[in-house]
Amino acid sequence: MTMHTASATAFSSNPLKLRVGASVWNRWQAHHLAQGKRVESLSYAFAHASVLPDSTIVCIGDTNPVIMLAPDCFERRSGGALRLRGSVLNGLLVEFARSSFNCLVNIHDHWFANVPRFSAIDDSDDLSFDRYLRERFEPMLKSRPDIGPDRPIFNLSVVLGQQGLDARMVAVGQPAHGACFAPAVRAAAMGANWLPLQLPHQSPAVPHGEAEAVTALHLRHQDFLTGADRERLAGLSVGVAGCGGLGSILAEALARMGVGRLVLVDDDKLDLSNLNRWQGGRLQDVGLSKAGLLAKQIRAMGLGTKVEAVELPIYSDDAKAALAGADIMVGGLDNDEARWFLNKLSLQYLVPYFDAGVKVESAGAVDFKSRYFAVFPGTSSCLDCNGFTLFDRQRTLQAYMNPALAQERRAAGYVEQAPETKAPSVYPLNLQAAGTLMTELVNFVTGWRPTATVSSTSWRNGFKRADRANFPEPAGEECPSCSHLLATGSSEPLAGPCTQSAVSADGLCPNSI
Amino acid sequence: MAKRKPIIIDGEVRVIESEQKLQDILPREVGSIVTTEGALITRDRFDRVPIPDGFETNLSTINKGGGAL
Numbered sequence: 001m002t003m004h005t006a007s008a009t010a011f012s013s014n015p016l017k018l019r020v021g022a023s024v025w026n027r028w029q030a031h032h033l034a035q036g037k038r039v040e041s042l043s044y045a046f047a048h049a050s051v052l053p054d055s056t057i058v059c060i061g062d063t064n065p066v067i068m069l070a071p072d073c074f075e076r077r078s079g080g081a082l083r084l085r086g087s088v089l090n091g092l093l094v095e096f097a098r099s100s101f102n103c104l105v106n107i108h109d110h111w112f113a114n115v116p117r118f119s120a121i122d123d124s125d126d127l128s129f130d131r132y133l134r135e136r137f138e139p140m141l142k143s144r145p146d147i148g149p150d151r152p153i154f155n156l157s158v159v160l161g162q163q164g165l166d167a168r169m170v171a172v173g174q175p176a177h178g179a180c181f182a183p184a185v186r187a188a189a190m191g192a193n194w195l196p197l198q199l200p201h202q203s204p205a206v207p208h209g210e211a212e213a214v215t216a217l218h219l220r221h222q223d224f225l226t227g228a229d230r231e232r233l234a235g236l237s238v239g240v241a242g243c244g245g246l247g248s249i250l251a252e253a254l255a256r257m258g259v260g261r262l263v264l265v266d267d268d269k270l271d272l273s274n275l276n277r278w279q280g281g282r283l284q285d286v287g288l289s290k291a292g293l294l295a296k297q298i299r300a301m302g303l304g305t306k307v308e309a310v311e312l313p314i315y316s317d318d319a320k321a322a323l324a325g326a327d328i329m330v331g332g333l334d335n336d337e338a339r340w341f342l343n344k345l346s347l348q349y350l351v352p353y354f355d356a357g358v359k360v361e362s363a364g365a366v367d368f369k370s371r372y373f374a375v376f377p378g379t380s381s382c383l384d385c386n387g388f389t390l391f392d393r394q395r396t397l398q399a400y401m402n403p404a405l406a407q408e409r410r411a412a413g414y415v416e417q418a419p420e421t422k423a424p425s426v427y428p429l430n431l432q433a434a435g436t437l438m439t440e441l442v443n444f445v446t447g448w449r450p451t452a453t454v455s456s457t458s459w460r461n462g463f464k465r466a467d468r469a470n471f472p473e474p475a476g477e478e479c480p481s482c483s484h485l486l487a488t489g490s491s492e493p494l495a496g497p498c499t500q501s502a503v504s505a506d507g508l509c510p511n512s513i
Numbered sequence: 514m515a516k517r518k519p520i521i522i523d524g525e526v527r528v529i530e531s532e533q534k535l536q537d538i539l540p541r542e543v544g545s546i547v548t549t550e551g552a553l554i555t556r557d558r559f560d561r562v563p564i565p566d567g568f569e570t571n572l573s574t575i576n577k578g579g580g581a582l
Contacts, residue, residue: 040578081577082576083575088556091562092562094562132572136571
């Protein structure tokens with residue numbers, strides 16, 4: 001399976017996931033649902049839609065064009081209906097045609113409803129506009145490249161209510177799919193906290209494992225997790241990139257905290273040398289896939305966690321799609337090239353990314369260090385623009401393009417000055433790093449206190465934590481990653497580090513960093 | 514004191530402060546309807562967008578309605 005830049009037709013019956021930047025969401029709220037407002041409004045946004053093997057993701061980032069229409073843009077407007085002026089729509093269509101975006105989003109409100117549903121008038125309007133897109137707009141782009149780039153156009157319709165929204169992809173004449181609407185199954189706003197958006201027909205997510213185990217889980221958590229918190233955790237899908245010493249602890253911890261669905265990605269097999277730190281590893285498991293084994297162990301816990309194992313490199317198409325489709329990504333990785341890759345994936349698909357790592361300094365005064373960072377796409381700084389030095393940018397990018405250097409860096413492991421002991425038993429250190437990450441991830445979901453974007457622990461120098469209150473570093477306007485990649489989805493290439501086989505005879509790597 | 518520097522925009526010579534960037538002096542596209550700021554766009558701004566020859570305009574109106582009032 002491959003990740004498509006655009007489908008031949010701009011429709012997929014895949015589940016639709018809508019991700020909206022926090023500032024876009026706030027603007028929609030202020031414009032459409034202002035207190036005292038008593039008339040319907042309409043606005044538009046330009047976005048990127050990405051068709052993945054098992055979902056279609058629409059990302060509307062904080063830097064995407066968001067077009068709010070003034071009252072004089074309407075022929076008429078009332079509490080329960082509106083009609084847009086033709087000249088306004090056509091001016092907007094000219095601008096959209098010129099752009100590189102493939103998804104035109106119309107947003108209106110049912111300000112009088114809590115969780116709204118599309119009306120029969122909305123149905124008729126969406127289908128009528130979609131006929132125009134299929135029969136006239138797309139053919140025009142195909143024949144007139146001077147007007148705008150030829151591409152299939154995704155037609156997304158959103159209706160907002162006071163406590164939620166409904167959203168659907170529209171496409172007429174899709175007999176293969178037997179439907180003209182593909183409703184959204186997930187919607188979330190991306191900020192410094194997890195904000196799932198309520199959709200109609202969405203039942204509360206509750207753990208549904210063996211009743212006795214789930215009841216025990218609830219009883220133990222209820223003192224610090226409310227029912228709403230537990231529901232949010234149960235509704236979460238978390239992608240775990242890397243299922244080694246750290247990732248195996250993280251995956252088990254996520255399940256025990258009540259996260260509903262896990263996607264475990266790792267192509268490695270359990271080695272005898274891993275048993276000093278791999279969570280739950282036994283001698284008879286040596287040689288088995290780490291992701292597969294971990295999935296089996298978590299299912300056996302009986303907490304009802306849905307677990308999928310992707311026994312492939314994180315750079316493979318299936319792994320990329322699985323991670324992009326998750327609500328949150330967690331990295332339990334052993335190299336900065338992989339972190340660079342996940343940082344890009346996080347920005348492109350608006351997936352909050354939590355990462356932890358450990359390091360042992362053995363020369364001179366021995367020290368044990370762990371480090372945590374998180375990326376809230378569009379809201380916080382990313383790995384590339386963080387004010388703290390989280391990695392050696394130059395060496396990492398060199399290694400990204402140079403397989404020999406990457407191999408050399410990975411061989412050094414996480415023990416500085418003594419690469420020959422690259423994989424010591426760092427189980428306690430991994431527990432510490434995983435504990436920090438898990439606390440911040442649950443904090444992100446529950447909103448107990450401002451979430452940390454960076455923290456570090458040194459056995460000798462103590463614990464330091466930078467959070468959204470004391471270090472509110474925003475996404476960098478001049479950051480080459482944040483400014484270029486945010487919410488671009490599959491419209492931007494997402495290549496992993498260069499492999500030896502891909503390097504050309506003159507030593508050049510075709511991949512983009 | 515920083516030196517001033519000459520630049521040419523559309524054939525017109527202008528002298529600007531050395532620390533100024535192009536984005537500081539170029540006129541903003543006041544007619545653009547594409548904004549990420551969330552400001553309200555008025556009808557006249559849309560009316561000023563030139564429609565290219567051969568552009569397939571949408572002839573039907575956009576109607577939304579909750580119908581629940």
